Amino acid sequence: MSALLAQAQQMQQKLLEAQHQLANSEVHGQAGGGLVQVRVKGSGEVIGVTIDPKVVDPNDIETLQDLIVGAMRDASQQVTKMAQERLGALAGAMRPPAPPGAPGMPGAPGRQVCRVCPVHRGARYAGYARCAGAPGMPGV
Structure with a gap:
């Protein structure tokens, strides 16, 4: 049990470090082939805007407003992409696996499989006897 707790604390520390690195990272957004450039920290704070004088009319x-947006x-x-790359794997590793039969897992009571809808075939729906996912498809 103490090993599991130590592992959880280690993962939490790694997640905090990754969040700190993300917040201090910087990305560059651009539009108009680089005529308008924006620098933003990983925390979302805008730290710079560069506008080429050619675009100022x-x-x-x-047009300038659209380029800034x-x-x-x-x-x-x-x-967002950087956050998913840096934090996604760590956050997923911290989640304990769900036991069989838990909501959303195979073997859960009250589940029915949609056998008709080609879009959702094999998907499981909690308490639903009909597939509501595809218009015009009959229920099971």
Whole structure:
């Protein structure tokens, strides 16, 4: 039991270290082929914006606004991807396996298999006798 507790504490420490590294990491988002660039920390804090003077047109502010939003979106997606890569494996390793028969696991009581719907064939639904996942498909 103490070995399991020590392992859990070690995994928690690794997760905290990964979160700290993520928060201090930096990603670069861009739009317009690099005309607008945004620097964002892994914590989500925007730390810099660079706008090429070629894209600044007083008669077309909407394009500049769209490019800024696009660069922010790109940076946000990169932060999300980086977080999934760095934290996903650690968080998954911390989850204990579910026992057979637990909700969502094979062998759980009250489960029925959708045999008709080609989209969800083999999927298990808790307490459902019909497949609600595909329009127009008859229930089991």
